[in-house]
Amino acid sequence: MRDNPTLRRRTLLAAIAGAAAVPVVASPAWAALPKVYIDPGHGGTDPGAVGNGLQEKALTLDISLQLRSILLANWGVDVRMSRTTDITRSLAYRTDDANAWGANLLVSVHINSGGGTGFESYRYPTASGATVNLHNALHPRVIAAQRTIGSVTDRGLKTANFHMLREAAMPSVLTENLFIDTLADANLLKRADFITATARGHAQGIAAYLGLSTPNPPTFSVIVDNATAGRFTASTNWGTSSYSAQRYGADYRFANPTPASDAAWFKVNIPAAGNYRVEVRYPADAGYSSSAPHVVVTSAGNRTVNVDQRSNGGAWRSLGDFPLAAGDRNVVGVSRWTSATGYVVADAVRVTRV
Ligand SMILES: [Zn+2]
Missing domain, CATH: 3.40.630.40 (Zn-dependent exopeptidases)
Incomplete structure (x- = not known):
């Protein structure tokens, strides 16, 4: 009007x-x-x-x-x-x-x-x-x-x-x-x-x-918690816990290791194709997995990084920098498929454009 x-x-x-x-x-x-x-x-x-x-x-x-x-x-x-x-x-x-x-x-x-x-x-x-x-x-x-x-x-x-x-x-x-x-x-x-x-x-x-047609590198960083609405999925085999004070947010999810495809997934809306740093946060405990497989869905295929969840808890830990395609989809999965003992834990993921 x-x-x-x-x-x-x-x-x-x-x-x-x-x-x-x-x-x-x-x-x-x-x-x-x-x-x-x-x-x-x-x-x-x-x-x-x-x-x-x-x-x-x-x-x-x-x-x-x-x-x-x-x-x-x-x-x-x-x-x-x-x-x-x-x-x-x-x-x-x-x-x-x-x-x-x-x-x-x-x-x-x-x-x-x-x-x-x-x-x-x-x-x-x-x-x-x-x-x-x-x-x-x-x-x-x-x-x-x-x-x-x-x-x-x-x-x-x-x-x-x-x-x-x-x-x-x-x-x-x-x-x-x-x-x-x-x-x-x-x-x-x-x-x-x-x-x-x-x-x-x-x-x-x-x-x-204004003649500013070349933008600064676009800044993008997002945190997806296990409690973020619509952005985390896990089967009912995954329990919910607030046991460790090192948790991110109110709680986290955990499951026994098993040779089955039953990953917990973090969904991220990637704004544009490019390189992104993928970090995870988890509470560390002697009873958790010494080798929890983390699957990153990159534009060059899935990459798996094993994380020792018995140490370095309560802080962001980089899985590496990965090429990611644009789009809203599951980007990071925490797999139960490991021969290591101890609970596999899924708590939070941060994805940052680099
Ligand atoms: Zn108007």
Whole structure:
């Protein structure tokens, strides 16, 4: 839903001065980190567009918070937001805040309504060349990212006299991310992966405009505990214990060794193909296995590393660095198939991109 053009201060001042109403162009030579201003549309008493059980203000905040996280994780930028919670912000507050901060660019995130379908984006009709560059960098990257999840119509790059575009003293673009009142669009907006892809597309567009197209190595590290919902599976042959104080989390799982395929599995969502360090944590005890087989599912086949669970407990222990394919699947298995005596223990796994 678009902002109502209520204030015409810049236009009036420009008209009085006899000049075209164009935003002030920010210097491309960043004295420090580039300042990125993110504006999640609506909020608080203003829900924005609503439909199909969704509220625009919640979607724009979700996209914007993820956009901030992705930017900060991958590039050297400074980020400020007009809101980070469900609060009311006037349009004047938003542009005043961005202008006072000295943002180098502003992106306002919205969800459309009115019965159409697809993605469109806006700049001010007489915007600067820098704004056109921002618009050209942002639009195709957002829709390309969205299309990794589902079918999205490209409604094109447009111009409009919106407050957020007119009153921002820096390159400013407003995105309308699908139609909340169109069922197919709403079904995409309800998907977490679509929201994340939309945020990623915005981040890639901003980075490209700023000339930061080569990101830092993506950071990724995740811990999967035996109690992590949906990410650990083991048969009922595996008991649950909180006996050792060296455990990670509330408890851990254990089973007698046996010559049978009955592994406990840790499932990890690997974001991209690459090399990852795989570490395990377990409580150590004289009664546990001296050689517990750990199977790592790599892109070059399964690799087995035997772990002495009688020592070095209660700390992360590396199984090594492995090439892993992208995707969400079982990555580390703790096997019971060992001739060593003592309980085989499955407690927690950490996977970190290296
Ligand atoms: Zn809106």
